[in-house]
Amino acid sequence: MQGAIHAEGLVKTFGDVRALDGVDLNVPEGTVLGLLGPNGAGKTTTVRVLTTLVRPDSGSAVVAGLDVLKKPNEVRHAIGLSGQFAAVDEYLTGRENLRMVGRLYQMSARDAKTRAGELLERFNLADAADRPAKTYSGGMRRRLDLAAALVVSPPVMFMDEPTTGLDPRNRQQLWEVIEELVAGGTTLLLTTQYLEEADRLAHDIAVVDHGRVIARGTSDQLKARTGGERVEVVVHDREHIPVTEQVLHAFGKGATAVEEHTRKVTVPVSGGAKLLAEVIRELDGRGIEIDDIALRRPTLDDVFISLTGHTAEEAQDRADRAHEADRGQEGAAP
Ligand SMILES: Nc1ncnc2c1ncn2[C@@H]1O[C@H](COP(=O)(O)OP(=O)(O)OP(=O)(O)O)[C@@H](O)[C@H]1O
Numbered sequence: 001m002q003g004a005i006h007a008e009g010l011v012k013t014f015g016d017v018r019a020l021d022g023v024d025l026n027v028p029e030g031t032v033l034g035l036l037g038p039n040g041a042g043k044t045t046t047v048r049v050l051t052t053l054v055r056p057d058s059g060s061a062v063v064a065g066l067d068v069l070k071k072p073n074e075v076r077h078a079i080g081l082s083g084q085f086a087a088v089d090e091y092l093t094g095r096e097n098l099r100m101v102g103r104l105y106q107m108s109a110r111d112a113k114t115r116a117g118e119l120l121e122r123f124n125l126a127d128a129a130d131r132p133a134k135t136y137s138g139g140m141r142r143r144l145d146l147a148a149a150l151v152v153s154p155p156v157m158f159m160d161e162p163t164t165g166l167d168p169r170n171r172q173q174l175w176e177v178i179e180e181l182v183a184g185g186t187t188l189l190l191t192t193q194y195l196e197e198a199d200r201l202a203h204d205i206a207v208v209d210h211g212r213v214i215a216r217g218t219s220d221q222l223k224a225r226t227g228g229e230r231v232e233v234v235v236h237d238r239e240h241i242p243v244t245e246q247v248l249h250a251f252g253k254g255a256t257a258v259e260e261h262t263r264k265v266t267v268p269v270s271g272g273a274k275l276l277a278e279v280i281r282e283l284d285g286r287g288i289e290i291d292d293i294a295l296r297r298p299t300l301d302d303v304f305i306s307l308t309g310h311t312a313e314e315a316q317d318r319a320d321r322a323h324e325a326d327r328g329q330e331g332a333a334p
């Protein structure tokens with residue numbers, strides 16, 4: 001059955017970049033779809049097409065029963081959007097921003113005021129409510145943007161990296177708000193780099209890369225597909241990471257993953273506890289001191305690595321470095 005969000009064959013190019021290369025999605029009513037993918041995969045572009053902000057080159061999409069291309073205004077009234085880059089008015093206070101959104105959606109002045117007050121409480125912004133948004137910290141701005149998306153409770157919501165930049169307590173609270181919304185029947189498409197977030201909130205997950213959906217399923221289905229257990233070793237000395245990687249590679253049956261800052265090396269294996277003992281003996285024989293070693297089931301991070309070839313964290317690092325390199329070039333230009 002066609003869901004509350006349904007897209008077929010979405011293609012969008014920017015010059016020679018094929019941002020979307022045939023995206024198909026279906027989100028049943030009252031469920032959450034988590035859209036995962038490395039930087040530049042096409043997540044934001046997908047959200048922008050579905051929320052009528054960008055017109056696709058080809059393909060079709062229906063949101064809340066309305067054709068996105070034929071009825072963009074009606075679609076805009078049926079949805080809520082919280083973007084990757086907060087869309088708040090800098091010069092208005094937090095309270096004014098929320099009241100304005102309410103008025104834009106034809107709420108009475110009184111209802112808009114009440115709703116603004118509730119949301120400011122809910123998102124821990126009550127103390128800063130009467131300061132201009134330009135004085136807000138990054139996390140406060142993000143919370144204001146999320147609150148703005150919730151002024152009217154639309155049947156279909158889009159959230160592009162809603163918890164990026166939020167501290168753990170605010171992230172936890174937002175998750176609770178989202179769970180309540182969904183329990184109340186809201187359909188949500190959520191993009192995130194926090195795989196734990198997708199694991200907790202999403203009924204279904206779609207992994208995108210290079211503008212295409214490369215895998216979809218529940219978190220458990222994707223983990224099962226990634227298969228088998230992992231051996232995870234934390235070495236004591238950073239210098240021992242490369243040789244540990246070699247050893248694990250020899251015992252493993254797939255690509256090793258290294259997390260430098262935690263000195264953790266991971267590899268998919270088959271063979272269970274017996275193999276674990278062999279790995280320990282081998283590392284010990286090579287004089288490698290181990291802080292921690294474990295056999296564990298795959299996580300969503302493993303799914304991400306095996307599907308896209310790198311961790312969400314590495315993808316973020318790479319994007320940051322590219323950004324710095326760009327700035328460096330600008331600086332170096334005569
Ligand atoms: N307005 C634009 N003009 C030119 N290129 C664009 C534009 N918007 C997106 N792109 C390109 O399209 C591709 C997909 O971008 P998109 O923003 O959808 O990625 P994303 O998955 O949201 O990434 P991130 O995780 O970094 O937010 C990228 O290569 C990006 O540079």
Ligand SMILES: [Mg+2]
Nearest residue numbers: 043044045084
């Ligand atoms: Mg994005």
